[in-house]
Structure formats: C-alpha cells, structure tokens
Amino acid sequence: MRRATLYLGPILAAALFLFCDLVPGKPQVTATAAVALLMAVWWIGEALPLAATSLLPMILFPLFGVMNSKDVAAQYFNATIFLFLGGFIVALAMERWNLHRRIALRILLLFGARPGRILLGFMVATWALSMWISNTAAAMMMVTIVLAIVVKMEEESGREKVGRFAVALLIGVAYGASIGGIATLVGTPPNLSFARLLVICFPEAPDISFASWFVFAAPVSLALLLAAWGLLWLFFAPRRGEIAVDPEVLRRQHRELGKMSLAERLVFADFVILVVLWLFREEIDVGAFVVPGWGRFLPTPAFLSDGTVAIGMALLLFLLPSGARRGERLMDWATAERLPWGIVLLFGGGFALARGFVDSGLSQWIGESLKGASDLGPVALLGVVCMVITFLTELTSNTATAEMSLPVLAGLCQTISLNPLYLMVPAALSCSCAFMLPVATPPNAIIFGTGRLRIIDLARTGFLLNLLGAVIIVAAMHFLGPLVFSIDLGQMPAWAHGK
Numbered sequence: 001m002r003r004a005t006l007y008l009g010p011i012l013a014a015a016l017f018l019f020c021d022l023v024p025g026k027p028q029v030t031a032t033a034a035v036a037l038l039m040a041v042w043w044i045g046e047a048l049p050l051a052a053t054s055l056l057p058m059i060l061f062p063l064f065g066v067m068n069s070k071d072v073a074a075q076y077f078n079a080t081i082f083l084f085l086g087g088f089i090v091a092l093a094m095e096r097w098n099l100h101r102r103i104a105l106r107i108l109l110l111f112g113a114r115p116g117r118i119l120l121g122f123m124v125a126t127w128a129l130s131m132w133i134s135n136t137a138a139a140m141m142m143v144t145i146v147l148a149i150v151v152k153m154e155e156e157s158g159r160e161k162v163g164r165f166a167v168a169l170l171i172g173v174a175y176g177a178s179i180g181g182i183a184t185l186v187g188t189p190p191n192l193s194f195a196r197l198l199v200i201c202f203p204e205a206p207d208i209s210f211a212s213w214f215v216f217a218a219p220v221s222l223a224l225l226l227a228a229w230g231l232l233w234l235f236f237a238p239r240r241g242e243i244a245v246d247p248e249v250l251r252r253q254h255r256e257l258g259k260m261s262l263a264e265r266l267v268f269a270d271f272v273i274l275v276v277l278w279l280f281r282e283e284i285d286v287g288a289f290v291v292p293g294w295g296r297f298l299p300t301p302a303f304l305s306d307g308t309v310a311i312g313m314a315l316l317l318f319l320l321p322s323g324a325r326r327g328e329r330l331m332d333w334a335t336a337e338r339l340p341w342g343i344v345l346l347f348g349g350g351f352a353l354a355r356g357f358v359d360s361g362l363s364q365w366i367g368e369s370l371k372g373a374s375d376l377g378p379v380a381l382l383g384v385v386c387m388v389i390t391f392l393t394e395l396t397s398n399t400a401t402a403e404m405s406l407p408v409l410a411g412l413c414q415t416i417s418l419n420p421l422y423l424m425v426p427a428a429l430s431c432s433c434a435f436m437l438p439v440a441t442p443p444n445a446i447i448f449g450t451g452r453l454r455i456i457d458l459a460r461t462g463f464l465l466n467l468l469g470a471v472i473i474v475a476a477m478h479f480l481g482p483l484v485f486s487i488d489l490g491q492m493p494a495w496a497h498g499k
Contacts, residue, residue, distance in 0.1 A: 001045050002047050005042060006045070009047060012038070013035065026361055028064065028361070029360050031360070032064075032066050035066070036357070036404070039349070043397060043404070044400070053349065054347075054349025054350065057352035072355075075352040076351070081196075083186060083310050084186065084343070086312075089331065089339070090271055090314055091133035091134065093270070094133060094271065095133065095137060097330070098257065098264070099268055100129055102264065103125075104142060106254070108125055109247070109250055115238055122145075122173055122176070123229055124225070126139065126172075126173050126180060127177075129142075130177045130188075131180045131181065131183050135177035138177045142176075143450065145250075145253065146173055163452075164238060165236060165237075165238045167236055170447040170452060172232055174441070175228040178435065178443055182220060182432050183220075184213070185208070185209075185306065189398065189399040190402035190428050190432055193350055193399060194425065194428035197351065197402075197424075201354060201357070201407060201410035202420060204494070205420075212484060216476070216480060216485070224468075224469055227469075228465055231461045231468075232461060263323055263324055267317070267330055273313060277309045278310075281293050281295045281304070318331050346400065350400070354407040354410075363410060364415070366408050367416070378489050382477060385409065385423055386426050386473050386474055387470050389405055390430045390469060393431050402431045406424055406428065418489070419487045419491075420496050430469070433470070436466060444458060
C-alpha cells in the first residue's frame with residue numbers, strides 16, 4: 001500500500017495538473033487541487049510519515065503561485081497550535097507525577113465490583129482522562145489496569161469463562177479513549193483542526209471557544225459512551241455468577257500510590273484552574289441569565305484566546321517547585337520534549353492546504369460542483385456527511401480526514417447557502433468515530449496488541465457503534481446545535497459569505 005501510493009500520488013496529481021483546467025484563466029485552482037490530491041493519496045496510504053507529507057504546501061504552493069512562502073509558513077504556527085501545546089504540557093505533567101493513574105483508580109473504586117459496573121467504570125475513567133490527555137496515553141495506562149483485573153479473575157474463575165468479559169473490558173477502554181476526546185476542544189486533534197479551519201475559510205466567523213464546544217460536544221460524547229457500554233454488555237455480558245471480580249486488586253493498586261504528594265496536588269490545582277479559565281473566559285448564555293466571562297475585565301478581551309490561557313498555565317508548571325527534590329520543578333524540558341511535534345506539522349499542513357483552497361478559489365469551485373447536494377435537504381445531507389466521514393476515518397488518520405474534508409464542506413455550505421457550522425461541527429466529531437478496525441486509532445491498535453481479542457470482536461460492535469454515532473451526532477446538531485451555535489437553517493449568516 002505504501003509503495004503503491006508513493007508512486008500513484010504524483011502520477012494522479014501530475015495528470016490532474018497537466019490535463020485538466022478546472023477554472024479557465026485561473027491555473028492556481030487546478031494547482032491547488034493537484035497538491036490536495038497528492039497529499040490525500042499520501043496521507044491515506046501513509047507513503048511518507050504524515051508529518052512529512054504535511055510539509056508539501058510549503059514547497060508546492062509558492063512554486064505554483066498559489067500562496068507566497070511567508071503566508072504558507074504562518075499557517076504552521078498559530079493560536080490553535082499553542083492551545084494544543086499548552087494543553088499537552090499540562091497532560092504530560094499529570095503523567096509525570098502519576099496523577100492520571102490516581103484519578104482513574106479513584107473513579108473505578110466508585111463504581112463497585114459487579115461486572116457491568118466494572119465495565120462502565122473502566123469506560124468512564126478512560127473517557128474522563130481522554131478529555132485532557134492523549135487517547136493513546138489514556139488507553140495504554142488503562143489497559144495495564146485491565147490486565148491486572150483480568151489475570152486475577154482468571155485465577156478465580158478460569159480463563160475460558162473470563163475470556164468474553166476480558167474482551168469487553170479491552171474494547172471498552174479503546175472506545176472510552178476515542179469517545180472522551182470528542183467532548184473537549186483539546187481532547188483530539190480534529191476538534192482543533194475544525195476551530196482553526198473555520199477561521200481560515202471564514203475569517204469573520206464567531207470564535208469557537210472551549211466552553212461553547214464543551215456545551216455541545218459533551219452530551220454527544222456521553223450519549224456515545226452509554227451506547228458503547230450498552231452494545232458491549234449486549235454482546236459480551238457474562239452469565240450470572242460465572243465470574244468473580246475482586247475489588248481488592250484495585251484497592252491494592254490505589255494503596256500502592258501512597259498519599260497524594262505535593263507535586264500531584266499542585267498539578268491537579270493547575271489543571272482545575274486551567275479548565276475553569278477555559279470554561280468561563282467568555283460569557284455563557286443559559287437563557288434565563290448570562291454568566292459573565294472573566295475576559296471582559298481585560299483591556300482588550302479580543303486579544304485573548306484559549307491558547308493564551310493554556311500556555312500561561314503550562315508555563316506556571318515550569319516555575320512551581322515539585323517538593324520532591326531540591327530545585328526540581330513540576331515540569332522540565334526533558335518531559336516537554338515528548339510533545340507530539342509530528343501532530344503540530346500535520347495541523348500546519350492541513351491549515352496551509354485549507355488556506356490554499358480559499359485563496360485559489362478551489363473551495364468555491366468544489367462548492368459549485370456539489371451544488372446538487374442541496375436537493376437532499378439539510379438533515380439528509382448531514383446524515384450522508386457523517387456516515388461518509390465515519391467510515392472514511394476507519395482507513396485514514398482522523399486528523400488527515402478532518403484536514404481534507406472540512407475545507408470541502410466549507411465550500412459546499414457557501415454554495416448552497418447553508419450555515420457552515422451545521423456540517424463542519426458534525427464532520428469534525430465524526431472524524432473521531434472510528435470503532436471498527438485495529439488500524440483505525442491508536443487505542444484500537446493497543447488493545448488488539450494484547451492478543452486477547454479478534455478483529456471480528458472489534459468490527460461487530462464497531463460497525464453498529466459507527467451507525468449509532470452518526471445518528472447521535474445528526475440528532476445533536478439538529479436539536480442542540482441551533483441553540484449552542486445560533487444556527488438558523490433558513491438564513492445564511494453574514495460571516496459565512498467568505499472572501
């Protein structure tokens with residue numbers, strides 16, 4: 001696959017550029033389409049590392065006259081990327097001091113020792129952690145706890161009886177990790193991609209703050225979590241009295257952590273303050289009254305962003321002493337170097353590609369070409385978009401899927417006079433709904449690597465959850481979206497007319 005797409009990408013891109021003229025008199029449109037096609041093929045086939053492919057706009061856009069190099073370079077580092085970096089540094093500090101493990105075990109102990117509650121407890125713990133730390137880290141940590149529980153159950157009841165429930169626990173961790181990231185703007189890269197791409201495609205668009213995203217996406221995430229738990233219990237529930245779950249395993253692991261250290265307390269305080277500052281930066285309109293945002297008390301509130309807050313609280317971790325050793329801080333650069341710089345470049349490449357779509361006119365051309373989609377009606381069109389992206393992201397990086405699809409949807413909405421948020425928000429959420437295949441997400445790959453489940457176990461529940469996810473997202477956007485994002489399907493907002 002990699003070898004084939006390595007050669008197929010340039011061949012298809014060259015053929016498009018040499019033999020097609022999408023908009024006569026505007027060669028930049030065709031050039032941008034050729035670059036997008038090359039990046040899409042290489043992203044899908046992973047012919048090169050995803051981050052390396054993301055650097056192509058820096059070379060090709062200036063060469064073909066789409067954008068100058070200064071404008072392209074500016075897309076690779078912006079406020080959205082600083083939001084990602086700041087949030088990730090706080091997450092790394094939680095991992096460094098084992099705070100995430102303490103939180104997870106505490107949640108598990110709250111749910112009790114019955115099999116159904118144990119499954120829900122693992123899913124909720126992974127879900128809650130994945131809102132703030134990477135889904136890979138959340139899944140990796142929780143899998144180790146799952147295996148400790150499973151080994152103890154096998155000693156009590158035998159491996160054969162425990163097998164089905166062990167599969168449920170492992171899949172539950174993977175699903176919880178993927179679903180949790182949906183809830184927050186920093187939880188998974190496609191959410192941040194959406195926030196930035198919206199501004200690139202529509203410079204006058206309203207700011208998508210942490211709070212507004214959370215108010216809409218958290219209920220969607222919770223509904224998906226409960227749906228996943230229900231499916232897993234339906235398929236893998238053990239017979240009554242068949243297995244015994246010993247809660248002492250969890251209690252022992254929690255005791256081994258000892259008392260909460262000063263470093264853990266300070267990191268937890270930093271994390272809580274960060275979340276509160278994010279949630280209440282802008283005013284929150286709850287209908288009966290308005291909760292004022294703290295940003296209004298600044299001289300120029302518009303200069304502030306969630307990225308500013310994230311970096312501020314991240315830097316504080318480099319200043320505060322850990323209390324463990326003399327001169328040691330809560331955060332050091334050796335830990336911060338674990339930041340996923342490849343994702344930063346992937347963000348930047350997608351942002352540059354989106355800017356090329358807008359500046360060259362390709363976005364408008366795609367929208368005109370897809371104008372017939374308006375015949376479906378908004379709800380049917382939304383359903384098609386969610387289904388297509390949900391199953392596409394099973395085979396491609398969720399971030400790459402977002403970077404490729406969101407600019408296209410922006411152009412389509414502009415052409416058919418539909419509020420772009422109505423399609424772009426659900427599309428971003430759908431990019432995280434890959435539940436079927438081991439290659440779809442790192443959490444799926446991690447649980448498959450334990451050797452305790454088959455692909456069919458994952459695919460069977462994953463296929464149904466993909467369908468349920470699309471239904472939940474469509475319903476949420478149709479009923480909750482207009483309230484949160486002020487969407488009127490009968491009127492195109494002034495900011496959406498673009499350039």
